[in-house]
Amino acid sequence: MPESEAKLSELSKQDVRREGILLILQGICKFIIFRISLHLIPLEWLSLSSSSLFLIFRFLRYGxxxxxxxxxxxxxxxxxxxxxxxxxxxxxxxxxxxLPFVSTSLRDFWSHRWNRLIKNSLQLMSFVVIPKWIDPIISMNNKAKGLLAFVISGLLHEYTYWFVAGKWSGKNMIFFLLHGLLVLLEITMKWPTKPNTFKEKLLGYIWTVGIMLSTASLFFDPYIEAGLFAAWK
Incomplete structure (x- = not known):
């Protein structure tokens, strides 16, 4: 290998290592903020039933x-x-x-901002693997495949809840199915994933936060009742 190429390769390796160190430092910072936040939050806020809280405090806790x-x-x-x-x-x-908390649509949140590692796996299952299995019997369009990804996610979260609590809830399944249908609604209405104007961004943000807060009980309440968040303390 020529000397210039060897130097370039070494620089590239150094850049990758630097990125790795930066990732570790970012992770440590976020973990420290997580632990400090947990220390400051009263245990009751992590364990109280949502029905015992005023609506505004319920939404604050979900956030x-x-x-x-x-x-x-x-x-x-x-x-x-x-x-x-x-x-x-x-x-x-x-x-x-x-950052997931500035999403301007549900599609933006689930497709681009929240846990892309799981998203890519779900996309592979719902758009490639399962359609290939059932293709001789049923032909699926892209909207059906997209909804299937949310159904699979709901099943995975229901299994997680069963593993933690020893019972099924059904609420997580409803949460992801509802969000899948709302994402399809956004696609049908041609809601912009990346709005250009301030008005579009504001309306998209209000829509996304509103849906997230109004459906958050379906996601969080089963785990609150099972004591999962209280166990973080």
Whole structure:
């Protein structure tokens, strides 16, 4: 290998290692913020039944739990990906490439901002693997495949809840099925994934936050009742 190419290769490796170190540092920072936040939050806020809270406090708790969940997931994954990057000198795409809390549509949130590692796996299952299995019997269009991804996600979360609580809830399944239908509605209405004007961004943000808060009980309440968030303390 010519000397110039060898130097370029070495620089490239250094850049990848630097990215790995940066990922680890970002993960550590998020994990520290997560632990400090948990320390400051009263245990009752993580364990009280939602029915015992006023609506405004219920929504505040859902928002807080969303942030904690993001910090926990992204913090741990960033540390793991950073270590992997340094050990094997391979670049890893970030799981959370953009901040999920500024999404301007449900499609923007689920397709581009929330847990892209799981999203890619679900997309492979719903758009390639399962349609190939059932193609001789049923032909699926892209909208049906997209909805199938939400159904699979609902089943996975229901299994997680069963593993934690030892029973089925059904609420997580309803949550993801409802969000899948609303994403299809956005596609049908040609709702912009990346709006250009401030008005479009504001309306999209209000729509997304409104749907998230109004359906959050379906996602969070089963885990609150099972004591999962209280166990974080």
């Amino acid at each position: 807080l739990l969303s942030i904690l969940l993001y910090l926990s997931l992204d913090g741990n994954v960033s540390i793991a990906f950073g270590i992997y990057t340094i050990l094997f000198n391979l670049q890893m795409n970030p799981v959370y490439a953009a």
